[in-house]
Amino acid sequence: MCDIIKANRDLEKLFAFIICSLFELIQAGERDFDMDYIAQNAHCSSLTDKKMNIALHETSTQTIMDKLAILTDAAKYDVACTSSGVDRKGNGRDMGSCVAAGICHSFSADGRCISLLKILMSNECAYDCKYCVNRRSNDVPRATFTPDEICELTMNFYKRNYIEGLFLSSGIINNPSYTMELIYQTLYKLRNVYRFRGYVHVKGIPGADPMLIQQVGYLADRMSVNLELPTAEGLEKLAPNKHRKTILAPMRQIQNGIAQGKRELALYKNAPSFVPAGQSTQMIIGATPESDYQIMTVAEGLYDKFGMKRVFYSAYVGVNEDKALPSIQTASPLLREHRLYQADWLLRFYQFRVDELLNEKHQNFNILLDPKCDWALQHLEQFPVEINRADYRMLLRVPGIGVKSAQRICKARRSGALDFDHLKKIGVVLKRALYFITCSGKMMYRTKLEEDYITRNLLAEHEKLPFDKDGMTYKQLTLFDDAQENVSLFTGCREEADGESMQRFDSLMRRQV
Amino acid sequence: MEEYVLVCEDSMEGILTGVYEAYQLKKDMGIASHDSIHLAVSEPDVHRLFTTYRKIDADREKAEKVTNTMIRQLGSETWYRLTMAMASCFEDKADAVYHTIALGLRTHDRRITDRLQENCVQNVFQYARASDNELCHLKQFLRFSELQNGILFAKMDAKHHVLPFLMPHFAERLPAENFVIYDENQQIYGLHASFQKWYILQGADFDEERLVYSETEEMYQKLFKRFCDSIAIEVRINPGLQMNMLPLRFRPNMTEFQDQAGATLHK
Secondary structure, eight states, X not given: OHHHHHHTGGGGGGHHHHHHHHHHHHHTTOOEEEHHHHHXXXXXXXXXXXXXXXXXXXXHSOOHHHHHHHHHHHHTTOOOOOOOSOOBOXXXXXXXXXXXXXXXXXXXXXXXXXXXXXXXXXXXXXXXXXXXXXXTTOOOOOOBOOHHHHHHHHHHHHHTTSOSEEXXXXXXXSSHHHHHHHHHHHHHXXXXXXXXXXXXXXXXXXXXOHXXXXXXXXXXXXXEOOOBSSSHHHHHHHOTTOOHHHXXXXXXXXXXXXXXXXXXXXXXXXXXXXXXXXXXXXXXXXXXXXXXXXXXXXXXXXXXXXXXXXXXXXEOOOOSOOTTSXXXXXXXXXXXXXXXXXXXXXXXXXXXOHHHHOOSSOOSOOSSSOHHHHHHHHTGGGOOEETTTSOHHHHHTSTTOOHHHHHHHHHHGGGSOOOHHHHHHHTOOHHHHTTTEEBTTBOSSOOOOOHHHHHHHHHHTOOOOTTOTXXXXXXXXXXXXXXXXXXXXXXXXXXXXXXXXXXXXXXXXXXXX | OOEXXXXXXXXXXXXXXXXXXXXXXXXXXXXXXXXGEEEESSOOSSOOTTEEEEEOOOOHHHHHHHHHHHHHHHHHHHHHXXXXXXXXXXXXXXXXXXXXXXXXXXXXXXXXXXXXXXXXXXXXXXXXXXXXXXXXXXXXXXXXXXXXXXXXXXXXXOSSOOHHHHHHHHHHHOTTOOEEEEETTTTEEEEEOXXXXXXXEESOOOOGGGOOBOTTHHHHHHHHHHHHHHHSOGGGOOHHHHHHHSXXXXXXXXXXXXXXXXXSOOO
């Protein structure tokens, strides 16, 4: 396919039609075809004198294995691979059920969770976003799945307990509506012919016909529309075919659809559910010069105004050389991504607001301390906190106390006072919490409530970073490091997944017991 | 003061019978506190002084009585916690469960499992958490392969006795399939026939060599391996993190890690 695209750069106007015709031919099983034929159909005389015979060897001889490799590879930069948010029991007849917390079925070599069969429908793309590996101007192997191939793969993987469901996205074939319709056909088949009841996450394609988005919403569990870049300026610079407005429109539509679906469900028990697991979005971090404050403000806006279930942050990985992008050697800002996820957690589970964490003066997160510790050190006047009396909200704000341990504390103290020994067993990380708490009026050791003193002690503990397991990985430093370049010392990072991460969060707490 | 240790069978029925007998003993002998009665699931190598050891046989009827009292008085949430603790592989689980039950019944506290200040509750909490974690892991990491006759077969190696908790999960999502889960450690099988109830089978012989896989099985295994390879982002490769999330002990039974020397890295 890419051969054709390159050969006919000058014929962009005819593009849509030609691709359409090619598709028909491919679907009809044609291997060789004559440009004349297409050109005649397109009523275009300028083509006929070119006499091109194009063999579609790539598409037609690809095995399903090749396609899977190409289309998985093309989908891997999409962050969300979560299967949470919906609890759907089996119906005793069809294959599949969903668990609210989601299930991760494996972890790939980069430590990210494999929960869904994450593939693109096609990596053909009419767009030319600068950061994207599948952009039109890249010479990469292209492939397209048929709906049946996707269904077969999903059913057979699911039955073997490899996956929890399907994550389907796609490059823009032809135009957004055409692509969305292909996705709809696939989902329709999967749900109604193959009768699959597992999890389906699907990408809403900005610019597609709202009717199509609506219809897909009734078949999918979660929909997401990628915000791509935190600000409209960034988007304009790096993704010339995409516009902030066309991205926000389907987001709003899905949000309204969900709200309406909930109302209908309250009235009629069997109303079809619309995107029951909610919608999510993702943005790329580090390709454009936004500050953490800007990014978090955008995220907070998305949670508040668009009712997002999750916002994902994806550390920019250089795949394309382009003067508008950071150099390809620039290390991926993994520590920054980690800090953003930590702050995201604080927004969603710890009742923090962005304004408390960052402001115009402090635009970026502290590299050395996690956002919660950093906040506590700036607000020492609110500490120490009495464990046996403080309210849940305040307990959550103590470094070293997580959601689970705060809940356990609240439950346990009903039947008697807690001391430090109990806290340790409950799962509180005392080496961090001890500076900020008292049990029955006593502190654990004699400590000073002083910013410098506590910072020094906290730093001596060495924060456990997910990508800093064996101390550090040695990498050559370049001269042109930027502020986030401390990150280049680390390799790999973890990506948080929705409900699983609550479990994981819990298990992390446990491990520290 | 004399103490009693009731040695019961290592099963839910056995432990619950032990609880019943302990109450009976306390009443018969006029013992003041539950603290001087203990349960164990195996006879200790060294017997303590001033302690009477008694062997208790599992009795279905008595176990059921205890179960009913428990659910009625302490609620099904507490009951679930206790069953998870009983399914774990820890030595003093029986004692922890017994004393938690005694404490709960004495104080009429349906939220007894929240009282983490108490030692026995703390232990039950830990044991239940351990088996619950393994249950979660197996829901994630169990892998079926298709045999020639269409039966799905999975092998696992569980530390705790979680198969009875695992079967309903898969029975729910694969109602039309015939499948077998074999727990190598406990030597038990979970059997599920299409659209029927599931069973636990004990004491059958098993020869893995005799399994014949279906024609497409190899292809799907290869496809999945390929998928796992392709999905990783090279610049983020992080075996340490992968190991945190997916402990090595599960990997021998997982499709995507088989036929790989070292079995830690995809690439």
